[in-house]
Amino acid sequence: MAQSSWSEYRPGQRFPGVIGRTTEESSPAWPQPVRAVAGAPNVLFIVFDDTGFGQFGCYGSPIETPNLDALAAGGLLYSNMHTTSLCSPSRSCIITGRNHHANGMAAITELATGYPGYDGQIPFENGFLSEMLLQHGYNTYMVGKWHLTQSEQESAAGPYDRWPLGRGFERFYGFLGGDTSQWYPDLVYDNHQV
Structure with a gap:
């Protein structure tokens, strides 16, 4: 039975999707993109020249x-x-x-x-x-x-x-x-x- 939800996997891991004889029998899976972890802070640097x-x-x-x-x-x-x-x-x-x-x-x-x-x-x-x-x-x-x-x-x-x-x-x-x-x-x- 084909998977119905969006599926991601970490690069280097086994492909978790299904490859069937037809598209109806198959389910894709996508390499997971690199994302900042949940709750990661924003980082802002402000550099001023000639100030103290x-x-x-x-x-x-x-x-x-x-x-x-x-x-x-x-x-x-x-x-x-x-x-x-x-x-x-x-x-x-x-x-x-x-x-x-x-x-x-x-x-x-x-x-x-x-x-x-x-x-x-x-x-x-x-x-x-x-x-x-x-x-x-x-x-x-x-x-x-x-x-x-x-x-x-x-x-x-x-x-x-x-x-x-x-x-x-x-x-x-x-x-x-x-x-x-x-x-x-x-x-x-x-x-x-x-």
């Missing part, structure tokens, strides 16, 4: 930041964050959990020198949080400033393996370099220039 704790109301700043304060009220507040004092290296540490020298990002990508720790190319074995989340069924999206690819690799010719979509993000909208015009920005949508 003193700029946010939740840390006592006189500047009103009600939306950031609301986010902080429902989550974790950092009180011992260390940065590298530069944007690309700090961003590489946040997204990999590794030291900026281990990421080849001892300086911003435009100052890469070709020496160990200073080549401006994060090794692929230094996994990005986005790559890890993607493997666990999360959807990943990056918006804003990337600044983790050397300038000579940011053109339409690529290579694209060090762009956001090459490092675990399913979608990207922003700019690849360290800065851009606020009136005529060099925007990228996924893997192509806008």
Whole structure:
């Protein structure tokens, strides 16, 4: 007798469907897609360049930041964050959990020198949080400033393996370099220039 409900199975397990002589005698089964586990939390990283704790109301700043304060009220507040004092290296540490020298990002990508720790190319074995989340069924999206690819690799010719979509993000909208015009920005949508 053929199965009537939607059937899934884990890849590598035996096919649980029925293959009969006709479609009426058969029931399909589908490889189970990777999904985040039930109740898995949403993960949101907000990275601000050129700011410190003193700029946010939740840390006592006189500047009103009600939306950031609301986010902080429902989550974790950092009180011992260390940065590298530069944007690309700090961003590489946040997204990999590794030291900026281990990421080849001892300086911003435009100052890469070709020496160990200073080549401006994060090794692929230094996994990005986005790559890890993607493997666990999360959807990943990056918006804003990337600044983790050397300038000579940011053109339409690529290579694209060090762009956001090459490092675990399913979608990207922003700019690849360290800065851009606020009136005529060099925007990228996924893997192509806008």
